[in-house]
Amino acid sequence: MSREQERFRQRYGPWAVVAGASEGLGAAWAEHLAARGLNIALIARRQAMLDELAARLAQQHGVETRSLALDLSDPSTPDAALAATADLDIGMLVYNAARSVIGPFLERPLDDHLTEIAVNVRAPLTLSYAFGQRFVQRGRGGIILLSSLSATMGSAYIADYAATKAYNLVLAEGLWDELRGKGVDVLACCPGAVSAPNYVASAPKRSQATTTPDLVVGQTLQQLGHRPSFIPGRSNQVAAFFLRRLVPRRMIVRIMGNVTRGMYAK
Numbered sequence: 217m218s219r220e221q222e223r224f225r226q227r228y229g230p231w232a233v234v235a236g237a238s239e240g241l242g243a244a245w246a247e248h249l250a251a252r253g254l255n256i257a258l259i260a261r262r263q264a265m266l267d268e269l270a271a272r273l274a275q276q277h278g279v280e281t282r283s284l285a286l287d288l289s290d291p292s293t294p295d296a297a298l299a300a301t302a303d304l305d306i307g308m309l310v311y312n313a314a315r316s317v318i319g320p321f322l323e324r325p326l327d328d329h330l331t332e333i334a335v336n337v338r339a340p341l342t343l344s345y346a347f348g349q350r351f352v353q354r355g356r357g358g359i360i361l362l363s364s365l366s367a368t369m370g371s372a373y374i375a376d377y378a379a380t381k382a383y384n385l386v387l388a389e390g391l392w393d394e395l396r397g398k399g400v401d402v403l404a405c406c407p408g409a410v411s412a413p414n415y416v417a418s419a420p421k422r423s424q425a426t427t428t429p430d431l432v433v434g435q436t437l438q439q440l441g442h443r444p445s446f447i448p449g450r451s452n453q454v455a456a457f458f459l460r461r462l463v464p465r466r467m468i469v470r471i472m473g474n475v476t477r478g479m480y481a482k
């Protein structure tokens with residue numbers, strides 16, 4: 217194990233929890249953390265995919281794993297996840313799971329939007345609160361919340377999803393400042409479109425994906441402890457700079473809405 221791996225494991229190990237780990241970015245978080253020597257507790261709904269990933273991580277990286285098939289839209293799940301990991305010395309939480317409702321806001325049932333709030337807001341808040349307390353007690357730890365480039369502006373067709381990602385961005389940034397004096401590093405990861413299975417399955421008419429799960433995770437982990445939020449990928453960083461600093465707000469919202477409509481309008 218290299219010196220950097222040893223430092224990483226000391227600060228954020230020996231166990232990590234990855235919520236939303238069965239595929240795409242979630243599986244990439246698990247892979248990268250296991251490659252750094254952390255044991256991984258994997259949470260998602262699909263047990264078979266978790267078990268397959270767990271077996272691969274154990275075989276390739278020699279780490280311990282625990283698969284927890286849980287639905288994070290259920291309000292009782294965060295407590296169940298905490299109970300199922302109470303015996304593990306956890307030093308890292310990655311909250312990657314998300315539900316994204318795409319389409320005209322009023323044409324989706326209200327329950328869809330409320331489920332989105334449960335998975336994208338309630339569960340990361342609850343888990344950050346519980347693990348944050350544990351990490352502060354031990355004086356070290358890390359929390360990564362998945363936000364999105366869409367978090368910094370309203371956008372038609374993903375109005376509710378983007379708002380949940382804004383919540384994660386702002387929560388992580390606030391906690392970064394509040395907890396950094398206590399040994400706990402918090403970071404919001406704000407990817408643009410990523411070539412992950414669910415993004416591809418959402419069938420955008422024009423693919424905007426300029427990053428891979430591997431790139432997003434690799435770059436983000438290097439930033440943990442150094443800043444409150446991070447946009448992976450050079451082209452996304454440049455786009456964000458121009459949109460946020462140089463374009464009037466009203467125009468950004470319309471540009472982003474047109475992009476999303478162009479991708480998903482029937």
Ligand SMILES: NC(=O)c1ccc[n+]([C@@H]2O[C@H](COP(=O)([O-])OP(=O)(O)OC[C@H]3O[C@@H](n4cnc5c(N)ncnc54)[C@H](OP(=O)(O)O)[C@@H]3O)[C@@H](O)[C@H]2O)c1
Pocket residue numbers: 235236237238239240241242259260261262265286287288289311312313314315335362363364365406407408409410411412413414415
């Ligand atoms: N892909 C992109 O282009 C992109 C861009 C910006 C930000 N992001 C953010 O990056 C993260 C990962 O994106 P992704 O595209 O890889 O996501 P994804 O494929 O849609 O889902 C991520 C994981 O969450 C799990 N999950 C979803 N709903 C769940 C629930 N109710 N309970 C438990 N687990 C649940 C899924 O597993 P199961 O189905 O097995 O439960 C999957 O493992 C998300 O937070 C997303 O908002 C993605």
